[in-house]
Amino acid sequence: MGTNTVESLRESLNRADPNTYPDMLRALAFGDVLRALPVYLQGTTAVASAPEQATGLVTVVLPEDAKAATILRCTARKAAPGKTGEYAPIAYSAGAQPATTKVSVAPNGDIVFFASDAPTQIDLIYVPQKGYVKGQLANMKFGVSSMTLQVAANGSAALPAQYAGKAVLLMAATINTGTNTGACIVLAPQSSATTTKTAALSLLGDAVWFDAIDDAPTSVTVDLLIVSGIIDGVDMNTLLEGASSDA
Protein backbone atom coordinates (compact mmCIF):
# COMPACT_ATOMS: atom_id res chain seq x y z
CA MET A 1 0.00 0.00 0.00
CA GLY A 2 1.40 3.35 -0.95
CA THR A 3 1.93 6.17 1.50
CA ASN A 4 0.45 9.56 0.81
CA THR A 5 3.21 12.05 1.59
CA VAL A 6 2.94 15.78 2.06
CA GLU A 7 5.56 18.23 0.82
CA SER A 8 6.86 20.64 3.41
CA LEU A 9 7.48 24.30 2.70
CA ARG A 10 11.20 23.56 2.96
CA GLU A 11 10.87 21.07 0.12
CA SER A 12 8.72 23.46 -1.92
CA LEU A 13 11.43 26.08 -1.55
CA ASN A 14 13.97 23.56 -2.79
CA ARG A 15 11.90 23.23 -5.97
CA ALA A 16 11.69 27.04 -6.36
CA ASP A 17 8.75 27.06 -8.74
CA PRO A 18 9.03 30.48 -10.45
CA ASN A 19 5.27 30.88 -10.25
CA THR A 20 5.06 30.50 -6.50
CA TYR A 21 8.44 31.14 -4.86
CA PRO A 22 7.74 34.86 -4.28
CA ASP A 23 4.63 33.83 -2.37
CA MET A 24 6.63 31.38 -0.29
CA LEU A 25 9.35 33.93 0.49
CA ARG A 26 6.65 36.42 1.45
CA ALA A 27 5.08 33.87 3.80
CA LEU A 28 8.47 33.45 5.46
CA ALA A 29 9.05 37.22 5.72
CA PHE A 30 12.26 36.73 3.77
CA GLY A 31 13.75 40.07 4.76
CA ASP A 32 13.43 39.10 8.40
CA VAL A 33 15.09 35.76 7.61
CA LEU A 34 18.11 37.49 6.09
CA ARG A 35 18.23 39.98 8.94
CA ALA A 36 18.52 37.10 11.43
CA LEU A 37 21.54 35.52 9.74
CA PRO A 38 24.95 35.95 11.37
CA VAL A 39 26.05 39.57 11.02
CA TYR A 40 29.54 40.57 9.88
CA LEU A 41 30.41 44.03 11.14
CA GLN A 42 33.72 45.00 9.59
CA GLY A 43 35.72 48.01 10.67
CA THR A 44 33.13 49.26 13.14
CA THR A 45 33.87 51.43 16.17
CA ALA A 46 32.74 51.55 19.80
CA VAL A 47 31.38 54.83 21.09
CA ALA A 48 31.23 56.33 24.56
CA SER A 49 28.12 57.65 26.30
CA ALA A 50 25.45 55.27 25.03
CA PRO A 51 22.65 56.10 27.47
CA GLU A 52 21.57 52.46 27.88
CA GLN A 53 24.99 51.32 29.15
CA ALA A 54 26.74 51.49 32.48
CA THR A 55 29.70 53.81 32.92
CA GLY A 56 33.11 52.33 32.17
CA LEU A 57 31.93 50.76 28.93
CA VAL A 58 32.07 51.70 25.26
CA THR A 59 29.43 50.46 22.90
CA VAL A 60 28.81 49.27 19.39
CA VAL A 61 25.22 50.45 19.07
CA LEU A 62 23.26 48.00 16.93
CA PRO A 63 20.03 48.61 15.02
CA GLU A 64 16.90 47.55 16.87
CA ASP A 65 16.10 44.82 14.34
CA ALA A 66 19.55 43.26 14.72
CA LYS A 67 20.52 43.45 18.37
CA ALA A 68 22.98 40.73 19.36
CA ALA A 69 22.13 37.40 20.92
CA THR A 70 25.59 35.82 20.81
CA ILE A 71 29.03 37.03 19.75
CA LEU A 72 30.90 34.48 17.67
CA ARG A 73 34.17 36.34 17.21
CA CYS A 74 35.66 39.77 17.83
CA THR A 75 38.95 41.16 16.51
CA ALA A 76 40.15 44.67 17.38
CA ARG A 77 42.34 46.03 14.58
CA LYS A 78 42.86 49.38 16.25
CA ALA A 79 42.61 50.06 19.97
CA ALA A 80 44.59 51.44 22.89
CA PRO A 81 48.27 50.36 22.92
CA GLY A 82 48.56 46.66 23.67
CA LYS A 83 44.83 46.10 23.30
CA THR A 84 44.55 44.97 19.68
CA GLY A 85 43.90 41.39 18.60
CA GLU A 86 41.29 38.79 19.47
CA TYR A 87 38.79 39.63 22.22
CA ALA A 88 37.12 36.84 24.18
CA PRO A 89 33.31 36.92 24.30
CA ILE A 90 32.04 36.57 27.87
CA ALA A 91 28.63 36.49 29.47
CA TYR A 92 27.47 39.83 30.83
CA SER A 93 26.05 39.99 34.31
CA ALA A 94 25.71 42.54 37.05
CA GLY A 95 29.15 43.11 38.52
CA ALA A 96 30.78 41.13 35.73
CA GLN A 97 30.89 43.56 32.86
CA PRO A 98 33.62 42.96 30.28
CA ALA A 99 37.15 43.46 31.60
CA THR A 100 40.08 44.37 29.40
CA THR A 101 40.24 42.52 26.04
CA LYS A 102 36.80 41.00 26.66
CA VAL A 103 33.55 41.70 24.84
CA SER A 104 29.94 41.10 25.86
CA VAL A 105 26.36 41.39 24.73
CA ALA A 106 24.85 44.08 26.93
CA PRO A 107 21.41 43.57 28.51
CA ASN A 108 19.78 45.65 25.75
CA GLY A 109 21.51 43.67 22.96
CA ASP A 110 24.25 46.15 22.06
CA ILE A 111 27.90 45.03 22.14
CA VAL A 112 30.09 46.49 24.86
CA PHE A 113 33.80 46.72 25.69
CA PHE A 114 35.92 47.89 28.60
CA ALA A 115 36.20 51.63 27.98
CA SER A 116 39.97 51.91 28.45
CA ASP A 117 40.54 49.40 25.64
CA ALA A 118 39.21 52.10 23.30
CA PRO A 119 38.66 49.87 20.26
CA THR A 120 38.13 52.02 17.18
CA GLN A 121 38.35 49.46 14.37
CA ILE A 122 36.61 46.22 15.20
CA ASP A 123 35.58 43.17 13.18
CA LEU A 124 32.61 41.43 14.78
CA ILE A 125 30.66 38.32 13.88
CA TYR A 126 27.49 37.90 15.89
CA VAL A 127 24.15 36.13 15.78
CA PRO A 128 21.26 38.60 16.10
CA GLN A 129 18.14 38.26 18.17
CA LYS A 130 15.14 37.61 15.96
CA GLY A 131 11.80 39.19 16.70
CA TYR A 132 9.49 42.11 16.14
CA VAL A 133 10.63 45.57 17.02
CA LYS A 134 8.38 47.79 19.06
CA GLY A 135 10.65 50.78 18.87
CA GLN A 136 12.40 53.24 16.66
CA LEU A 137 13.47 51.17 13.70
CA ALA A 138 15.27 53.20 11.06
CA ASN A 139 13.68 53.34 7.60
CA MET A 140 10.55 51.64 8.83
CA LYS A 141 7.37 52.15 6.90
CA PHE A 142 5.42 51.56 10.10
CA GLY A 143 7.14 54.50 11.79
CA VAL A 144 8.05 54.72 15.45
CA SER A 145 6.26 52.07 17.50
CA SER A 146 7.78 52.62 20.94
CA MET A 147 5.29 52.00 23.74
CA THR A 148 4.30 54.52 26.38
CA LEU A 149 3.32 52.74 29.61
CA GLN A 150 2.05 53.68 33.04
CA VAL A 151 4.18 52.71 36.04
CA ALA A 152 2.75 51.36 39.28
CA ALA A 153 3.86 52.57 42.70
CA ASN A 154 6.15 49.53 43.07
CA GLY A 155 8.15 50.55 39.97
CA SER A 156 6.57 48.00 37.64
CA ALA A 157 5.27 48.93 34.18
CA ALA A 158 3.07 46.09 33.02
CA LEU A 159 3.14 45.30 29.31
CA PRO A 160 -0.09 45.18 27.30
CA ALA A 161 -1.75 41.78 27.40
CA GLN A 162 -0.83 40.86 23.81
CA TYR A 163 2.89 41.27 24.59
CA ALA A 164 2.98 40.07 28.19
CA GLY A 165 5.38 37.17 28.56
CA LYS A 166 6.56 37.57 24.98
CA ALA A 167 9.19 40.30 25.33
CA VAL A 168 12.71 39.15 24.42
CA LEU A 169 14.70 42.32 25.05
CA LEU A 170 14.29 45.71 26.65
CA MET A 171 16.25 47.81 24.16
CA ALA A 172 15.66 51.31 25.58
CA ALA A 173 13.70 52.89 28.41
CA THR A 174 12.96 56.55 29.02
CA ILE A 175 11.18 58.06 32.00
CA ASN A 176 8.73 60.68 30.76
CA THR A 177 7.38 61.81 34.11
CA GLY A 178 8.80 61.17 37.55
CA THR A 179 11.24 62.58 40.07
CA ASN A 180 14.06 61.82 37.64
CA THR A 181 13.40 61.76 33.90
CA GLY A 182 15.33 60.74 30.80
CA ALA A 183 16.98 57.63 29.42
CA CYS A 184 17.75 54.75 31.78
CA ILE A 185 20.64 52.31 31.84
CA VAL A 186 19.26 48.90 30.86
CA LEU A 187 20.07 46.09 33.27
CA ALA A 188 19.73 42.33 32.89
CA PRO A 189 16.22 40.97 33.54
CA GLN A 190 15.22 40.84 37.20
CA SER A 191 12.20 40.33 39.39
CA SER A 192 11.99 43.53 41.42
CA ALA A 193 12.42 47.29 41.24
CA THR A 194 15.76 48.62 40.06
CA THR A 195 18.01 51.39 41.38
CA THR A 196 17.96 54.99 40.25
CA LYS A 197 18.12 55.74 36.51
CA THR A 198 18.10 52.08 35.57
CA ALA A 199 15.47 49.78 34.10
CA ALA A 200 15.15 46.07 33.48
CA LEU A 201 12.79 43.67 31.78
CA SER A 202 11.08 41.30 34.20
CA LEU A 203 12.29 37.70 34.18
CA LEU A 204 8.90 36.63 32.86
CA GLY A 205 8.93 39.23 30.10
CA ASP A 206 5.63 40.67 31.21
CA ALA A 207 6.75 44.02 32.70
CA VAL A 208 9.57 46.54 32.89
CA TRP A 209 10.99 47.46 36.29
CA PHE A 210 12.11 50.95 37.30
CA ASP A 211 13.31 52.58 40.52
CA ALA A 212 10.21 53.18 42.58
CA ILE A 213 11.83 55.35 45.27
CA ASP A 214 14.29 57.89 43.86
CA ASP A 215 12.98 58.03 40.29
CA ALA A 216 9.31 57.39 41.12
CA PRO A 217 8.26 57.25 37.45
CA THR A 218 4.63 57.41 36.46
CA SER A 219 4.96 57.37 32.66
CA VAL A 220 7.69 55.73 30.57
CA THR A 221 8.48 54.97 26.94
CA VAL A 222 10.09 51.63 26.18
CA ASP A 223 11.52 49.96 23.07
CA LEU A 224 11.06 46.19 23.12
CA LEU A 225 11.87 43.20 20.97
CA ILE A 226 8.93 40.82 20.90
CA VAL A 227 8.87 37.11 20.03
CA SER A 228 8.56 36.54 16.26
CA GLY A 229 5.05 35.89 15.01
CA ILE A 230 3.22 37.90 17.64
CA ILE A 231 2.24 40.66 15.23
CA ASP A 232 1.74 38.99 11.86
CA GLY A 233 1.85 35.31 12.74
CA VAL A 234 5.04 34.44 10.84
CA ASP A 235 6.94 31.70 12.66
CA MET A 236 9.57 30.53 10.18
CA ASN A 237 10.50 27.45 12.13
CA THR A 238 6.92 26.21 12.14
CA LEU A 239 6.38 27.17 8.52
CA LEU A 240 9.42 25.25 7.29
CA GLU A 241 8.17 22.12 9.05
CA GLY A 242 4.59 22.59 7.96
CA ALA A 243 2.89 21.28 4.84
CA SER A 244 3.14 23.54 1.82
CA SER A 245 0.09 24.81 -0.02
CA ASP A 246 2.23 24.67 -3.16
CA ALA A 247 2.77 20.92 -3.02
Added chain:
Amino acid sequence: MMTNESLRETLNRVDPNSIADVLRTLCLGDVLRALPVYLRGVSAGATGACAQQLATLGTVVLPEDAKAAVILRCTVNAAGVQTGDFTVEPYGTTPQTTQVAVAPNGDIVFLGNDAVTKADIIYVPQKGDVLGQLSNSKLGVTSLTLPVVPGTGKCLLPSSISGKVISLLQANVLAGTVSGQKIVLVPVTAAVATTKAALSVDGTAVWFAIADAVTSVQLDLLVYAGTVTGADVNALLEAASSDA
Protein backbone atom coordinates in the same frame (compact mmCIF):
# COMPACT_ATOMS: atom_id res chain seq x y z
CA MET B 1 5.55 61.98 8.52
CA MET B 2 6.64 60.04 5.45
CA THR B 3 8.95 57.21 6.42
CA ASN B 4 11.16 55.10 4.21
CA GLU B 5 10.85 51.39 3.72
CA SER B 6 14.03 49.47 4.50
CA LEU B 7 15.41 46.84 2.16
CA ARG B 8 14.49 44.27 4.81
CA GLU B 9 10.86 45.30 4.56
CA THR B 10 11.02 45.35 0.76
CA LEU B 11 12.23 41.78 0.92
CA ASN B 12 9.35 40.87 3.21
CA ARG B 13 6.94 42.08 0.50
CA VAL B 14 8.69 40.01 -2.20
CA ASP B 15 7.49 41.90 -5.24
CA PRO B 16 7.97 39.39 -8.11
CA ASN B 17 8.93 42.26 -10.42
CA SER B 18 11.85 43.41 -8.32
CA ILE B 19 12.93 40.50 -6.12
CA ALA B 20 15.68 39.45 -8.52
CA ASP B 21 17.15 42.96 -8.50
CA VAL B 22 17.06 43.09 -4.71
CA LEU B 23 18.78 39.73 -4.39
CA ARG B 24 21.39 40.85 -6.91
CA THR B 25 22.02 43.97 -4.86
CA LEU B 26 22.56 41.82 -1.78
CA CYS B 27 24.85 39.41 -3.70
CA LEU B 28 22.71 36.45 -2.64
CA GLY B 29 25.42 33.95 -3.52
CA ASP B 30 27.79 35.66 -1.09
CA VAL B 31 25.05 35.66 1.56
CA LEU B 32 24.54 31.91 1.19
CA ARG B 33 28.30 31.31 1.14
CA ALA B 34 28.57 33.03 4.53
CA LEU B 35 26.02 30.76 6.20
CA PRO B 36 27.33 28.10 8.60
CA VAL B 37 29.09 25.33 6.67
CA TYR B 38 28.50 21.64 7.38
CA LEU B 39 31.53 19.60 6.32
CA ARG B 40 30.86 15.86 6.51
CA GLY B 41 33.52 13.17 6.58
CA VAL B 42 36.49 15.40 5.77
CA SER B 43 40.13 14.41 6.30
CA ALA B 44 42.94 16.49 7.78
CA GLY B 45 45.31 14.99 5.23
CA ALA B 46 48.94 14.15 5.78
CA THR B 47 50.80 15.87 8.59
CA GLY B 48 52.73 18.87 7.37
CA ALA B 49 51.32 18.63 3.86
CA CYS B 50 49.80 22.11 3.89
CA ALA B 51 52.40 24.76 3.11
CA GLN B 52 50.61 27.46 5.11
CA GLN B 53 50.61 25.47 8.37
CA LEU B 54 53.17 24.31 10.93
CA ALA B 55 54.80 20.99 10.04
CA THR B 56 53.23 19.27 13.05
CA LEU B 57 49.64 19.89 11.99
CA GLY B 58 47.05 18.18 9.83
CA THR B 59 44.84 20.54 7.85
CA VAL B 60 41.37 20.71 6.41
CA VAL B 61 42.09 23.13 3.57
CA LEU B 62 39.08 25.34 2.96
CA PRO B 63 38.16 27.30 -0.18
CA GLU B 64 39.31 30.90 -0.14
CA ASP B 65 35.75 32.27 -0.14
CA ALA B 66 34.80 30.17 2.88
CA LYS B 67 37.75 30.14 5.25
CA ALA B 68 36.68 29.62 8.85
CA ALA B 69 36.04 32.36 11.39
CA VAL B 70 34.66 30.19 14.19
CA ILE B 71 34.26 26.44 14.64
CA LEU B 72 30.90 25.61 16.18
CA ARG B 73 31.41 21.86 16.57
CA CYS B 74 33.82 19.17 15.46
CA THR B 75 33.05 15.46 15.71
CA VAL B 76 35.83 13.06 14.71
CA ASN B 77 34.71 9.65 13.51
CA ALA B 78 38.03 8.15 12.46
CA ALA B 79 41.47 9.03 13.83
CA GLY B 80 44.59 7.67 15.45
CA VAL B 81 43.32 8.79 18.84
CA GLN B 82 40.07 8.60 20.74
CA THR B 83 37.19 9.64 18.47
CA GLY B 84 34.27 11.84 19.40
CA ASP B 85 33.84 15.58 19.84
CA PHE B 86 37.14 17.49 19.79
CA THR B 87 37.63 20.61 21.91
CA VAL B 88 37.47 23.84 19.93
CA GLU B 89 40.37 26.15 20.74
CA PRO B 90 40.47 29.92 20.08
CA TYR B 91 41.58 31.28 16.70
CA GLY B 92 45.31 30.91 16.10
CA THR B 93 45.95 28.43 18.89
CA THR B 94 48.14 25.49 17.94
CA PRO B 95 45.93 22.48 18.71
CA GLN B 96 47.07 19.74 21.06
CA THR B 97 45.71 16.19 21.03
CA THR B 98 41.91 15.94 20.57
CA GLN B 99 41.72 19.68 19.91
CA VAL B 100 40.80 21.63 16.78
CA ALA B 101 41.34 25.28 15.89
CA VAL B 102 41.04 27.87 13.15
CA ALA B 103 44.51 28.43 11.76
CA PRO B 104 45.81 31.98 11.18
CA ASN B 105 44.93 31.75 7.48
CA GLY B 106 41.41 30.40 8.17
CA ASP B 107 41.96 26.72 7.48
CA ILE B 108 40.99 24.18 10.16
CA VAL B 109 43.86 22.36 11.85
CA PHE B 110 44.40 19.34 14.09
CA LEU B 111 47.48 17.93 15.76
CA GLY B 112 49.08 15.81 13.04
CA ASN B 113 49.69 12.88 15.38
CA ASP B 114 45.93 12.60 15.93
CA ALA B 115 45.71 11.41 12.32
CA VAL B 116 42.17 12.64 11.76
CA THR B 117 40.80 11.03 8.61
CA LYS B 118 37.05 11.50 9.00
CA ALA B 119 35.52 14.48 10.75
CA ASP B 120 32.20 16.30 10.75
CA ILE B 121 32.77 20.03 11.21
CA ILE B 122 30.27 22.87 11.53
CA TYR B 123 31.84 26.27 11.19
CA VAL B 124 30.96 29.89 10.46
CA PRO B 125 32.98 31.23 7.52
CA GLN B 126 34.69 34.57 7.25
CA LYS B 127 32.80 36.83 4.89
CA GLY B 128 34.57 39.13 2.51
CA ASP B 129 35.93 39.68 -0.97
CA VAL B 130 38.68 37.28 -2.05
CA LEU B 131 41.83 38.58 -3.67
CA GLY B 132 43.29 35.23 -4.53
CA GLN B 133 42.85 32.02 -6.41
CA LEU B 134 39.15 31.47 -6.07
CA SER B 135 38.09 28.31 -7.83
CA ASN B 136 35.36 28.71 -10.45
CA SER B 137 35.67 32.45 -10.27
CA LYS B 138 34.55 34.36 -13.29
CA LEU B 139 36.99 37.04 -12.23
CA GLY B 140 39.93 34.62 -12.45
CA VAL B 141 43.02 34.71 -10.25
CA THR B 142 43.28 38.00 -8.39
CA SER B 143 46.31 37.35 -6.18
CA LEU B 144 48.41 40.45 -5.59
CA THR B 145 52.07 40.66 -6.57
CA LEU B 146 53.77 43.27 -4.43
CA PRO B 147 57.26 44.47 -3.54
CA VAL B 148 58.74 44.24 -0.04
CA VAL B 149 60.61 47.20 1.43
CA PRO B 150 64.29 46.09 1.35
CA GLY B 151 65.79 45.28 4.73
CA THR B 152 62.49 45.55 6.65
CA GLY B 153 60.45 42.46 5.79
CA LYS B 154 57.44 44.74 5.38
CA CYS B 155 55.13 44.55 2.39
CA LEU B 156 52.77 47.52 2.29
CA LEU B 157 49.31 46.85 0.89
CA PRO B 158 47.73 49.07 -1.79
CA SER B 159 45.77 52.02 -0.44
CA SER B 160 42.53 50.64 -1.91
CA ILE B 161 42.55 47.76 0.58
CA SER B 162 44.89 49.06 3.29
CA GLY B 163 43.29 48.64 6.72
CA LYS B 164 40.47 46.54 5.27
CA VAL B 165 42.16 43.14 5.23
CA ILE B 166 40.63 40.39 7.34
CA SER B 167 42.98 37.50 6.65
CA LEU B 168 46.22 36.59 4.95
CA LEU B 169 45.19 33.41 3.13
CA GLN B 170 48.59 32.57 1.69
CA ALA B 171 51.93 34.22 0.97
CA ASN B 172 54.31 33.07 -1.74
CA VAL B 173 57.79 34.59 -1.91
CA LEU B 174 58.77 35.09 -5.55
CA ALA B 175 62.20 36.64 -4.96
CA GLY B 176 64.39 36.35 -1.87
CA THR B 177 66.88 34.03 -0.27
CA VAL B 178 64.09 31.68 0.84
CA SER B 179 61.40 31.60 -1.84
CA GLY B 180 58.11 29.69 -1.99
CA GLN B 181 55.05 29.38 0.24
CA LYS B 182 55.36 30.69 3.80
CA ILE B 183 53.73 29.45 6.99
CA VAL B 184 51.04 31.97 7.92
CA LEU B 185 51.07 33.24 11.51
CA VAL B 186 48.51 35.25 13.49
CA PRO B 187 48.63 39.03 12.91
CA VAL B 188 51.74 40.78 14.26
CA THR B 189 53.28 44.23 14.50
CA ALA B 190 56.86 43.44 13.40
CA ALA B 191 58.93 41.19 11.15
CA VAL B 192 58.51 37.45 11.72
CA ALA B 193 60.94 34.50 11.81
CA THR B 194 62.35 32.84 8.72
CA THR B 195 59.92 30.92 6.47
CA LYS B 196 56.95 32.70 8.08
CA ALA B 197 54.56 35.50 7.08
CA ALA B 198 51.82 37.38 8.92
CA LEU B 199 49.28 40.11 8.34
CA SER B 200 49.84 43.27 10.36
CA VAL B 201 47.38 43.76 13.21
CA ASP B 202 45.97 46.88 11.57
CA GLY B 203 45.61 45.16 8.19
CA THR B 204 47.84 47.59 6.34
CA ALA B 205 50.83 45.32 5.57
CA VAL B 206 52.18 41.79 5.49
CA TRP B 207 55.34 40.99 7.43
CA PHE B 208 58.10 38.59 6.38
CA ALA B 209 61.44 37.62 7.92
CA ILE B 210 64.22 40.14 7.41
CA ALA B 211 66.64 37.22 7.10
CA ASP B 212 64.70 35.87 4.11
CA ALA B 213 65.62 39.05 2.17
CA VAL B 214 62.27 39.05 0.42
CA THR B 215 61.86 41.54 -2.44
CA SER B 216 58.76 40.30 -4.29
CA VAL B 217 55.74 38.35 -3.05
CA GLN B 218 52.39 37.05 -4.23
CA LEU B 219 49.59 37.33 -1.65
CA ASP B 220 46.08 35.95 -1.33
CA LEU B 221 43.94 38.14 0.93
CA LEU B 222 40.40 38.34 2.26
CA VAL B 223 39.20 41.94 2.49
CA TYR B 224 36.09 43.57 3.91
CA ALA B 225 32.91 42.71 2.02
CA GLY B 226 32.10 45.37 -0.53
CA THR B 227 35.67 46.61 -0.86
CA VAL B 228 36.18 44.98 -4.25
CA THR B 229 33.13 43.27 -5.69
CA GLY B 230 30.69 42.24 -2.98
CA ALA B 231 28.09 44.01 -0.90
CA ASP B 232 27.76 45.09 2.72
CA VAL B 233 24.58 43.18 3.51
CA ASN B 234 24.28 44.61 6.99
CA ALA B 235 24.27 48.18 5.74
CA LEU B 236 21.91 47.35 2.88
CA LEU B 237 19.33 45.71 5.11
CA GLU B 238 19.16 48.82 7.28
CA ALA B 239 19.13 51.26 4.38
CA ALA B 240 16.14 52.73 2.64
CA SER B 241 15.00 50.73 -0.35
CA SER B 242 14.75 52.15 -3.84
CA ASP B 243 11.87 49.76 -4.43
CA ALA B 244 9.65 51.21 -1.68
